[in-house]
Amino acid sequence: MKKIVSLILALVMVFALAACGQSAAPKAAETPAPAADAAPAEEAAPAEETAPAEEADAMVVDTCILKEADDAMINNYSLLAVNPEAPFVDADGNAVEDVAVNTVGAAALINWLLSEEGQNLAANFGFEEYGEYLFYLKDERPISTAEIPAATEETKKIRLSTTTSVNDSGLLGFLLPIFEEKYGYDVEVYSAGTGKSIANAKMGNADLILVHSKKQEEAFIEEGFSCVIDGMDTERLNWMYNYFVLCGPSADPAGVKDAADVKAAFKAIADGKYTFISRGDGSGTHTKELSLWPEDLGITAEAESFKDYTEWYISANTGMGACLVMAEEMGAYILTDKATFLTFVANDGVMG
Numbered sequence: 143m144k145k146i147v148s149l150i151l152a153l154v155m156v157f158a159l160a161a162c163g164q165s166a167a168p169k170a171a172e173t174p175a176p177a178a179d180a181a182p183a184e185e186a187a188p189a190e191e192t193a194p195a196e197e198a199d200a201m202v203v204d205t206c207i208l209k210e211a212d213d214a215m216i217n218n219y220s221l222l223a224v225n226p227e228a229p230f231v232d233a234d235g236n237a238v239e240d241v242a243v244n245t246v247g248a249a250a251l252i253n254w255l256l257s258e259e260g261q262n263l264a265a266n267f268g269f270e271e272y273g274e275y276l277f278y279l280k281d282e283r284p285i286s287t288a289e290i291p292a293a294t295e296e297t298k299k300i301r302l303s304t305t306t307s308v309n310d311s312g313l314l315g316f317l318l319p320i321f322e323e324k325y326g327y328d329v330e331v332y333s334a335g336t337g338k339s340i341a342n343a344k345m346g347n348a349d350l351i352l353v354h355s356k357k358q359e360e361a362f363i364e365e366g367f368s369c370v371i372d373g374m375d376t377e378r379l380n381w382m383y384n385y386f387v388l389c390g391p392s393a394d395p396a397g398v399k400d401a402a403d404v405k406a407a408f409k410a411i412a413d414g415k416y417t418f419i420s421r422g423d424g425s426g427t428h429t430k431e432l433s434l435w436p437e438d439l440g441i442t443a444e445a446e447s448f449k450d451y452t453e454w455y456i457s458a459n460t461g462m463g464a465c466l467v468m469a470e471e472m473g474a475y476i477l478t479d480k481a482t483f484l485t486f487v488a489n490d491g492v493m494g
Contacts, residue, residue: 203491205470207483209388212404214434217386217426217479218280219308219354221255221379222362223248225369230346241346246291247300247327248349249371254321256286256381263320264382267313268481271488276311276384276481283381288373293326300329303340303348305426306461309333310493311481334461335425343367354426386430387483389466390416390475398475408434415454417474419465422457431477463493 209215226243254260261279268276291297308314309331318329332342336353340362343351353359359378362368368377388398388407396416398407411418412435421428424443435441441448441455448455458465462478466486469476478486486493 203470203487204392204473205389205466205476205486205491206392207387207480208390208394208399208475209401209404209407210385210480214404215386215388215430216383217307217354217430218356218380218383219277219305219352220356220359221252221350221352221381222359222368222377223252223350223371224343224348225367227369228344228346228367229365230344232345233341238346243346244297244300244349245369245371246297247293249288250290250293250297250325250327251300251302251321251329252350252371252379253286253288253373254290254325255317256284256379257288257290258285260317260321261285261381263317264313267316268311268484272484276484277313277382278384279382280380284374284379286373290325293328298326298328300327300350301332301348302329302350302352303332303334303342304352305336305339305354306333306463307354307427307479307482308352310461310463311479311485313481335421335423335428337424337428355429357429358426385480386427386477387480388475388477389469389483391473393473396475405434405436409436411475412436412439412451412454415451417454417456417472419469419472419474419476420455420457421462421465421477422459423461425462427462427477427479434477467491467493 223245224243226241226245228241230238230241232238255264261283264277265275265279268274304314310333314331318331321327322329332339332348334342336355336358339348339351339353340358342348343362344365344367351362363377370377388404390396390398396407396410396414398410401407401410420431422443428443432441432443439451441451445457448457456468456472456474458468462482463486465476466478466483468474470491
Protein backbone atom coordinates (compact mmCIF):
# COMPACT_ATOMS: atom_id res chain seq x y z
CA MET A 143 0.00 0.00 0.00
CA LYS A 144 2.83 2.45 0.89
CA LYS A 145 4.40 1.88 -2.51
CA ILE A 146 1.09 2.64 -4.25
CA VAL A 147 0.65 5.85 -2.26
CA SER A 148 4.21 6.90 -3.12
CA LEU A 149 3.54 6.31 -6.81
CA ILE A 150 0.36 8.37 -6.64
CA LEU A 151 2.22 11.27 -5.01
CA ALA A 152 4.90 11.08 -7.68
CA LEU A 153 2.20 11.27 -10.38
CA VAL A 154 0.62 14.24 -8.67
CA MET A 155 3.91 16.12 -8.92
CA VAL A 156 4.29 15.23 -12.60
CA PHE A 157 0.73 16.31 -13.45
CA ALA A 158 0.97 19.55 -11.45
CA LEU A 159 4.14 20.64 -13.22
CA ALA A 160 3.01 19.42 -16.63
CA ALA A 161 -0.17 21.49 -16.36
CA CYS A 162 1.95 24.63 -16.68
CA GLY A 163 4.04 23.43 -19.59
CA GLN A 164 7.09 23.68 -17.31
CA SER A 165 10.51 22.88 -18.72
CA ALA A 166 12.44 20.00 -17.21
CA ALA A 167 14.98 22.21 -15.44
CA PRO A 168 15.94 25.88 -15.22
CA LYS A 169 19.15 27.21 -16.65
CA ALA A 170 21.68 27.56 -13.85
CA ALA A 171 23.54 30.81 -13.35
CA GLU A 172 26.33 28.81 -11.78
CA THR A 173 27.25 25.16 -11.90
CA PRO A 174 25.39 22.97 -9.38
CA ALA A 175 27.55 20.72 -7.24
CA PRO A 176 25.57 17.57 -6.51
CA ALA A 177 27.21 14.65 -4.79
CA ALA A 178 28.54 12.00 -7.11
CA ASP A 179 26.28 9.33 -5.68
CA ALA A 180 23.02 11.24 -6.21
CA ALA A 181 20.50 8.89 -7.79
CA PRO A 182 17.78 9.99 -10.24
CA ALA A 183 14.19 9.68 -9.13
CA GLU A 184 12.42 6.48 -10.12
CA GLU A 185 10.03 6.74 -13.03
CA ALA A 186 6.38 6.60 -12.06
CA ALA A 187 4.15 3.90 -13.47
CA PRO A 188 1.31 4.94 -15.84
CA ALA A 189 -1.66 6.47 -14.01
CA GLU A 190 -4.06 3.73 -15.02
CA GLU A 191 -1.93 1.14 -13.22
CA THR A 192 -2.05 2.95 -9.87
CA ALA A 193 -5.29 4.90 -9.55
CA PRO A 194 -8.21 6.12 -11.65
CA ALA A 195 -7.49 9.41 -13.42
CA GLU A 196 -10.36 11.13 -11.62
CA GLU A 197 -8.84 10.33 -8.20
CA ALA A 198 -5.38 11.59 -9.18
CA ASP A 199 -6.75 14.78 -10.76
CA ALA A 200 -8.69 15.60 -7.61
CA MET A 201 -5.42 15.86 -5.68
CA VAL A 202 -3.63 18.23 -8.07
CA VAL A 203 -2.81 21.76 -6.85
CA ASP A 204 -3.89 24.21 -9.54
CA THR A 205 -1.22 26.81 -8.73
CA CYS A 206 1.79 26.14 -10.92
CA ILE A 207 5.09 27.57 -12.10
CA LEU A 208 4.59 29.97 -15.01
CA LYS A 209 7.91 31.80 -15.20
CA GLU A 210 11.33 30.69 -13.96
CA ALA A 211 15.08 30.66 -14.65
CA ASP A 212 15.11 34.37 -15.47
CA ASP A 213 18.40 36.02 -14.49
CA ALA A 214 16.41 38.47 -12.36
CA MET A 215 15.07 35.57 -10.26
CA ILE A 216 18.27 34.13 -8.78
CA ASN A 217 17.91 33.65 -5.02
CA ASN A 218 21.20 33.71 -3.07
CA TYR A 219 21.56 32.48 0.53
CA SER A 220 24.18 33.68 3.02
CA LEU A 221 25.40 32.70 6.47
CA LEU A 222 26.49 35.41 8.91
CA ALA A 223 27.78 34.99 12.46
CA VAL A 224 26.46 37.47 15.02
CA ASN A 225 29.04 39.79 16.57
CA PRO A 226 29.03 39.35 20.38
CA GLU A 227 30.06 43.03 20.68
CA ALA A 228 27.23 44.28 18.46
CA PRO A 229 25.10 47.31 19.46
CA PHE A 230 22.04 45.22 20.33
CA VAL A 231 18.72 47.02 20.65
CA ASP A 232 15.18 46.09 21.68
CA ALA A 233 12.08 46.48 19.52
CA ASP A 234 11.89 50.18 20.47
CA GLY A 235 15.51 50.87 19.58
CA ASN A 236 16.78 50.98 23.15
CA ALA A 237 20.20 49.53 23.91
CA VAL A 238 20.23 45.99 25.28
CA GLU A 239 22.95 45.00 27.72
CA ASP A 240 24.47 41.65 28.75
CA VAL A 241 23.68 39.76 25.53
CA ALA A 242 25.35 36.35 25.44
CA VAL A 243 26.22 35.13 21.95
CA ASN A 244 27.32 31.54 21.42
CA THR A 245 30.20 32.27 19.05
CA VAL A 246 31.63 28.75 19.37
CA GLY A 247 28.32 27.13 18.47
CA ALA A 248 27.68 29.56 15.62
CA ALA A 249 31.11 28.85 14.14
CA ALA A 250 30.57 25.10 14.53
CA LEU A 251 27.29 25.17 12.60
CA ILE A 252 28.63 27.50 9.92
CA ASN A 253 31.77 25.38 9.43
CA TRP A 254 29.69 22.21 9.18
CA LEU A 255 27.28 23.71 6.65
CA LEU A 256 30.27 24.85 4.59
CA SER A 257 32.11 21.53 4.93
CA GLU A 258 32.13 18.95 2.17
CA GLU A 259 29.55 16.90 4.09
CA GLY A 260 27.18 19.79 4.77
CA GLN A 261 27.36 21.22 1.26
CA ASN A 262 26.81 17.88 -0.44
CA LEU A 263 23.78 17.21 1.75
CA ALA A 264 22.32 20.63 0.94
CA ALA A 265 23.01 20.27 -2.77
CA ASN A 266 21.28 16.89 -2.99
CA PHE A 267 18.34 17.68 -0.73
CA GLY A 268 15.03 16.86 -2.41
CA PHE A 269 16.44 15.20 -5.53
CA GLU A 270 15.23 11.72 -4.65
CA GLU A 271 11.72 13.00 -3.95
CA TYR A 272 11.32 15.59 -6.72
CA GLY A 273 13.69 14.40 -9.42
CA GLU A 274 15.50 17.75 -9.46
CA TYR A 275 17.77 19.78 -7.23
CA LEU A 276 16.13 22.36 -4.96
CA PHE A 277 19.31 24.21 -4.03
CA TYR A 278 22.56 24.75 -5.92
CA LEU A 279 26.06 25.49 -4.63
CA LYS A 280 27.78 28.69 -5.73
CA ASP A 281 30.85 28.15 -7.89
CA GLU A 282 32.90 30.60 -5.81
CA ARG A 283 31.49 29.58 -2.46
CA PRO A 284 33.43 29.48 0.82
CA ILE A 285 34.50 25.97 1.85
CA SER A 286 35.45 25.01 5.39
CA THR A 287 37.90 22.32 6.45
CA ALA A 288 37.92 23.45 10.08
CA GLU A 289 37.70 20.91 12.86
CA ILE A 290 34.26 21.08 14.45
CA PRO A 291 34.26 20.80 18.25
CA ALA A 292 31.73 18.68 20.08
CA ALA A 293 29.16 20.58 22.12
CA THR A 294 29.71 21.34 25.78
CA GLU A 295 27.13 22.42 28.35
CA GLU A 296 28.11 26.04 27.69
CA THR A 297 28.02 25.83 23.86
CA LYS A 298 25.28 23.26 23.29
CA LYS A 299 22.40 25.63 22.45
CA ILE A 300 22.70 27.42 19.10
CA ARG A 301 20.13 30.04 18.08
CA LEU A 302 19.63 30.23 14.31
CA SER A 303 17.54 33.07 12.89
CA THR A 304 16.55 32.27 9.34
CA THR A 305 14.20 32.79 6.43
CA THR A 306 11.06 30.71 5.93
CA SER A 307 12.21 29.31 2.58
CA VAL A 308 14.96 27.09 4.01
CA ASN A 309 12.56 26.04 6.77
CA ASP A 310 9.29 25.54 4.83
CA SER A 311 11.14 23.67 2.07
CA GLY A 312 12.29 21.10 4.64
CA LEU A 313 16.01 21.80 4.15
CA LEU A 314 16.71 22.63 7.79
CA GLY A 315 14.57 19.75 8.99
CA PHE A 316 16.83 17.51 6.93
CA LEU A 317 20.22 19.04 7.76
CA LEU A 318 20.05 20.02 11.42
CA PRO A 319 19.28 16.58 12.93
CA ILE A 320 22.40 15.21 11.21
CA PHE A 321 24.56 18.00 12.65
CA GLU A 322 22.99 17.72 16.11
CA GLU A 323 23.40 13.96 16.36
CA LYS A 324 27.00 14.07 15.17
CA TYR A 325 28.26 16.88 17.41
CA GLY A 326 25.76 17.06 20.28
CA TYR A 327 24.37 20.55 19.64
CA ASP A 328 20.75 21.66 19.97
CA VAL A 329 19.79 24.16 17.28
CA GLU A 330 16.87 26.45 18.10
CA VAL A 331 15.35 27.83 14.88
CA TYR A 332 13.57 31.16 14.58
CA SER A 333 11.98 31.25 11.13
CA ALA A 334 10.48 34.39 9.58
CA GLY A 335 11.05 36.69 6.65
CA THR A 336 14.61 37.94 6.24
CA GLY A 337 13.74 41.37 7.64
CA LYS A 338 12.22 39.91 10.80
CA SER A 339 15.00 37.33 11.14
CA ILE A 340 17.63 40.06 10.99
CA ALA A 341 15.68 42.19 13.47
CA ASN A 342 15.57 39.20 15.79
CA ALA A 343 19.37 38.94 15.63
CA LYS A 344 19.77 42.67 16.25
CA MET A 345 17.87 42.21 19.51
CA GLY A 346 20.44 39.66 20.63
CA ASN A 347 18.23 36.63 20.06
CA ALA A 348 20.45 34.77 17.59
CA ASP A 349 23.97 33.42 17.27
CA LEU A 350 23.92 33.30 13.47
CA ILE A 351 21.59 34.07 10.59
CA LEU A 352 20.84 32.28 7.30
CA VAL A 353 19.01 34.69 5.02
CA HIS A 354 18.65 35.78 1.38
CA SER A 355 18.62 39.54 0.88
CA LYS A 356 22.01 41.02 -0.05
CA LYS A 357 21.04 44.63 0.71
CA GLN A 358 19.79 43.79 4.19
CA GLU A 359 22.77 41.52 4.87
CA GLU A 360 25.22 44.26 3.93
CA ALA A 361 23.41 46.72 6.20
CA PHE A 362 23.60 44.15 9.02
CA ILE A 363 27.39 44.06 8.57
CA GLU A 364 27.82 47.82 8.21
CA GLU A 365 25.91 48.40 11.45
CA GLY A 366 28.35 46.15 13.32
CA PHE A 367 26.09 43.15 13.93
CA SER A 368 28.23 40.51 12.18
CA CYS A 369 31.78 39.25 12.59
CA VAL A 370 34.28 37.17 10.63
CA ILE A 371 34.74 33.65 11.99
CA ASP A 372 38.20 32.10 12.08
CA GLY A 373 39.31 30.78 8.71
CA MET A 374 36.98 32.98 6.64
CA ASP A 375 37.75 36.21 4.80
CA THR A 376 34.42 37.99 5.15
CA GLU A 377 31.32 38.20 7.33
CA ARG A 378 28.84 37.41 4.52
CA LEU A 379 29.28 33.79 3.46
CA ASN A 380 27.27 33.43 0.26
CA TRP A 381 27.25 29.69 -0.43
CA MET A 382 24.12 28.46 -2.20
CA TYR A 383 21.25 29.63 -4.37
CA ASN A 384 18.05 28.58 -6.05
CA TYR A 385 15.48 30.41 -8.12
CA PHE A 386 12.46 32.47 -7.36
CA VAL A 387 9.54 31.35 -9.50
CA LEU A 388 6.43 33.25 -10.55
CA CYS A 389 3.43 31.02 -9.97
CA GLY A 390 -0.27 31.35 -10.60
CA PRO A 391 -3.42 29.54 -11.74
CA SER A 392 -2.94 27.07 -14.57
CA ALA A 393 -5.39 29.08 -16.72
CA ASP A 394 -2.92 31.99 -16.52
CA PRO A 395 -5.40 34.80 -17.34
CA ALA A 396 -2.60 37.41 -17.44
CA GLY A 397 -0.62 35.37 -19.98
CA VAL A 398 2.58 35.64 -17.94
CA LYS A 399 3.90 32.32 -19.24
CA ASP A 400 4.27 33.88 -22.69
CA ALA A 401 5.76 37.16 -21.45
CA ALA A 402 9.25 38.01 -22.70
CA ASP A 403 10.72 38.01 -19.19
CA VAL A 404 9.67 38.17 -15.57
CA LYS A 405 9.39 41.97 -15.50
CA ALA A 406 7.08 41.87 -18.51
CA ALA A 407 5.08 39.20 -16.67
CA PHE A 408 4.68 41.44 -13.61
CA LYS A 409 3.56 44.30 -15.88
CA ALA A 410 0.92 42.04 -17.42
CA ILE A 411 -0.43 41.19 -13.95
CA ALA A 412 -0.61 44.87 -13.01
CA ASP A 413 -2.13 45.96 -16.33
CA GLY A 414 -4.90 43.37 -16.02
CA LYS A 415 -5.34 43.91 -12.27
CA TYR A 416 -5.08 40.18 -11.63
CA THR A 417 -4.92 39.15 -7.98
CA PHE A 418 -1.38 38.98 -6.62
CA ILE A 419 -0.36 37.77 -3.15
CA SER A 420 2.62 39.66 -1.74
CA ARG A 421 4.55 38.44 1.29
CA GLY A 422 4.47 42.03 2.55
CA ASP A 423 6.75 41.12 5.45
CA GLY A 424 10.15 42.57 4.57
CA SER A 425 11.45 39.12 3.65
CA GLY A 426 14.00 38.39 0.94
CA THR A 427 11.15 37.20 -1.29
CA HIS A 428 9.22 40.41 -0.63
CA THR A 429 12.30 42.50 -1.41
CA LYS A 430 12.80 40.65 -4.70
CA GLU A 431 9.11 41.05 -5.62
CA LEU A 432 9.25 44.83 -5.10
CA SER A 433 12.13 45.06 -7.58
CA LEU A 434 10.09 43.40 -10.34
CA TRP A 435 7.06 45.72 -10.59
CA PRO A 436 7.10 48.55 -13.17
CA GLU A 437 8.67 51.61 -11.56
CA ASP A 438 5.74 53.85 -12.51
CA LEU A 439 3.47 51.84 -10.16
CA GLY A 440 5.53 53.05 -7.23
CA ILE A 441 4.97 49.89 -5.18
CA THR A 442 7.22 49.77 -2.12
CA ALA A 443 7.10 48.17 1.32
CA GLU A 444 4.95 51.06 2.54
CA ALA A 445 1.19 50.42 2.59
CA GLU A 446 0.55 53.94 1.26
CA SER A 447 2.32 53.01 -1.99
CA PHE A 448 -0.27 50.43 -3.02
CA LYS A 449 -3.43 51.89 -1.49
CA ASP A 450 -4.90 52.36 -4.98
CA TYR A 451 -4.18 48.75 -5.95
CA THR A 452 -5.84 46.90 -3.07
CA GLU A 453 -8.49 45.42 -5.36
CA TRP A 454 -5.80 43.16 -6.82
CA TYR A 455 -2.58 43.58 -4.74
CA ILE A 456 -2.83 41.78 -1.40
CA SER A 457 -0.09 42.37 1.19
CA ALA A 458 -0.33 39.32 3.45
CA ASN A 459 2.47 40.07 5.95
CA THR A 460 3.04 36.37 6.56
CA GLY A 461 5.29 33.45 5.63
CA MET A 462 5.75 31.72 2.29
CA GLY A 463 3.71 28.63 3.09
CA ALA A 464 0.67 30.62 4.23
CA CYS A 465 0.92 32.87 1.17
CA LEU A 466 0.96 29.88 -1.17
CA VAL A 467 -2.19 28.56 0.48
CA MET A 468 -3.83 31.96 -0.07
CA ALA A 469 -2.79 32.04 -3.72
CA GLU A 470 -4.22 28.58 -4.30
CA GLU A 471 -7.52 29.46 -2.63
CA MET A 472 -7.87 32.77 -4.51
CA GLY A 473 -6.52 31.71 -7.90
CA ALA A 474 -3.84 34.39 -7.52
CA TYR A 475 -0.33 35.00 -8.78
CA ILE A 476 2.60 34.81 -6.35
CA LEU A 477 6.39 34.98 -6.26
CA THR A 478 8.00 32.18 -4.25
CA ASP A 479 11.22 30.24 -4.01
CA LYS A 480 11.04 27.02 -6.02
CA ALA A 481 11.98 24.72 -3.15
CA THR A 482 9.03 25.81 -1.02
CA PHE A 483 6.68 25.61 -3.99
CA LEU A 484 7.64 22.01 -4.77
CA THR A 485 7.12 21.11 -1.10
CA PHE A 486 3.71 22.81 -1.25
CA VAL A 487 2.67 20.72 -4.27
CA ALA A 488 4.03 17.51 -2.74
CA ASN A 489 1.92 18.22 0.38
CA ASP A 490 -1.18 18.64 -1.81
CA GLY A 491 -1.44 22.34 -0.97
CA VAL A 492 -1.13 21.92 2.79
CA MET A 493 1.63 23.71 4.70
CA GLY A 494 2.27 23.17 8.39
